[in-house]
Amino acid sequence: MATTQQALNWTVVGQGAIGLLAACRWQQADTPVRLWLRQPKSLSVRFLALDHTEQQCHFQAAVSPIHALFLPVKAYAVTEALAQLQPHLTDNAQIVVSHNGMPDLAALRQFARAKQGIWFLTTSHGALRQTEQIHHTGQGKSMLSPLNEATSAHRKAVFMALNQALGPLTVTENSIAALWQKLAINAAINPLTAVLNCKNGALAAAEHQPQLQQIVSEVCQLASLEQVDLPFTATFAQVQQVITATANNYSSMQQDYYHGRPTELSVITGFIVATAAKHQLAVPANQALWQALQDT
Known part of the structure; x- marks a missing residue:
């Protein structure tokens, strides 16, 4: 046509x-x-x-x-x-x-x-x-x-x-799998850069790796419970790639939080915490970020 x-x-x-x-x-x-x-x-x-x-x-x-x-x-x-x-x-x-x-x-x-x-x-x-x-x-x-x-x-x-x-x-056509993949990246980078008030590239430091790994691991476990295949190793590698590719960038959540604007926390970390509660899955790394950043 x-x-x-x-x-x-x-x-x-x-x-x-x-x-x-x-x-x-x-x-x-x-x-x-x-x-x-x-x-x-x-x-x-x-x-x-x-x-x-x-x-x-x-x-x-x-x-x-x-x-x-x-x-x-x-x-x-x-x-x-x-x-x-x-x-x-x-x-x-x-x-x-x-x-x-x-x-x-x-x-x-x-x-x-x-x-x-x-x-x-x-x-x-x-x-x-x-x-x-x-x-x-x-x-x-x-x-x-x-x-x-x-x-x-x-x-x-x-x-x-x-x-x-x-x-x-x-x-x-498999939008759900793609969305979970992006969710894991957002969950790892956006809230943490807001808490630390830093550029994305700062997350590459060794001191942040255990926290990043736990955040991503929790999202991968949750995806499995939602019948979505999200392998940890490949997903964490993608998180690292995005951190490197956007090293000089401030995440949108860091900018919003810093300037006192509403954030997208509820559809990222909030979604993870709420969905985990439905499955009775503990997500302490994401829960901590949710509590630290949720809008008042």
């Missing part, structure tokens, strides 16, 4: 680090992209790429109708954002949601109308927003999961676009 070959015009919601990283890389690739902000306005940012090149990126405010939506907002903001944006989406719009932690996939599917494709994306790319500057701080990779049948009509176009923005990209 012709629609599978057509490039999509993308709308990125908000001006967070991952959203602006994707928008800048799309602009570099000449892919049409606009920003949907709380107060409609144009925005200019200086993009610092991994190869140390710099480029000024200028984005116009998004307008209705929206054909392709990238929604990289905090987990607690997804429901409200989708409800507000749904009237502005075309009947066959493609919606890509991305946040840390474990998403409620059933709830996400309910937000898409019959012909609207909905996807969930996880990424390990590192990005840092500083005033009018966005810095790509760590090379990562991304996994994209189609959540309904309406994704099929635009699968090639969505893949090509997200591969440009946050590649290398893998599409997986």
